[in-house]
Amino acid sequence: MMLEQKAFLSGNEAVAAGVRLARPHVIAAYPITPQTTVIERLAEMVEDESLKAEYLNVESEHSALSACIGASAVGARTFTATSSQGLLYMAECLHYASGGRFPVVMMNANRSVALPWNIYGDQRDSLSLLDCGWIQAYAENAQESLDLIIQAYAIAEHPDVLTPMMINLDGFVITHTYELVSLPSQEGVDAFLPPFQTVNKMDLDHPMSLAFTAGPAYNQAFKQLQHQAVLSALKVILDTEERFGQLFGRNYSGLIESIHCEDAEFIIVTLGSVAGTVKPVVERLRSLGERVGLVRIRYMRPFPDREIRKALAGAKAVGVLEKDISFGYEGTVFTNVNSALMRSKVIQPRLLNFIGGLGGKDISVADIERLFLRLKSPDDGETVGFI
DSSP, X not given: XXXXXXXXXXXXXXXXXXXHHHOOSEEEEOOOTTTHHHHHHHHHHHHTTSSOOEEEEOSSHHHHHHHHHHHHTTTOOEEEEEOHHHHHHTHHHHHHHHHTTOOOEEEEEEOOOSSSOOOSOOSHHHHTTGGGSXXXXXXXXXXXXXXXXXXXXXXXXXXXXXXXXXXEEETTTTTTOEEEEEEOOHHHHHHHSOOOOOSSSOOSSSOOOOSOOOOTTTHHHHHHHHHHHHHHHHHHHHHHHHHHHHHHSOOOOTTEEEESOSSOSEEEEEOSTTHHHHHHHHXXXXXXXXXXXXXXXXXXXXXXHHHHHHHHTTOSEEEEEESOOOTTSOOHHHHHHHHHHHTOSSOOOEEEEEEOOGXXXXXXXXXXXXXXXXXXXXXOSOOEEEO
């Protein structure tokens, strides 16, 4: 196991530290709250030469991702970061990156989208773009944010995957909250993450076509390959986490984190930092004899449908708590969880959707306790509600 240093960092600073350790060749940056600290720290690192990279100040988020696509197309390791309206402004380029199989790594600071204008955190920005072909992971804290950045390059650049990856941090709750973080050594990260090598690039010695047009006869075949690449990431994620744990001693649980679900009758499913609020409530209720549990979704794409079915198999009622809503229907996370459970061959639990935290609205311990009480209450026919 590699020796590590400790540092008191915000989530944004932890991301910047992880990017530095991953040695990207090109960073394309445009500031937006609450992401700005990431690219400020990276600019300082490039300036003081602790990070040898080309730092591109561009005029928009669209340009930032376009620059990363161009750099990736010549075989460079790239990074960018964004949030909220900036991510939506990138939407066109997200599809270019995934369709071109360019393994760009991007941090997104989850933030509400307008209108009303709001700089605080919910997850409507990234969840609205689940279908853009990117791998999507959601961190719970600064340490996981740093570790996910390093792992993201190993996952995205794997020859069976070659797919861009988005690491999501809850705005302000993670991005601006400080905690003690373990920093891997550069030697350790170099051993874990070798230099980027790919055949999917412009090469005068081995010329090939990139970002070309494909009509009806061939287009679907490319989309099928793209779909298979994201599915292939399932195994690559597990293998990458195992190698990471062996080197650095921090072991992650795959696509979901399951807590006390083996015998739980009432389970909350969520993602991101709010899981840190749910965990102590679960432990307190367990100490009182309540059979409750938690599932934290770490990856929304590829979606952990088998893992979800296994974790929820014995529950009587499940509540999906999310900072997102698909207006006029239900939460996007709820839709995905419900779809996974529909494939189950066992009796399905009663499933409720709790929408909260929009625009940064606080989700308290008392709120979580009320959600568990709601799961234990008789079925009143309502499946979607705001907290």
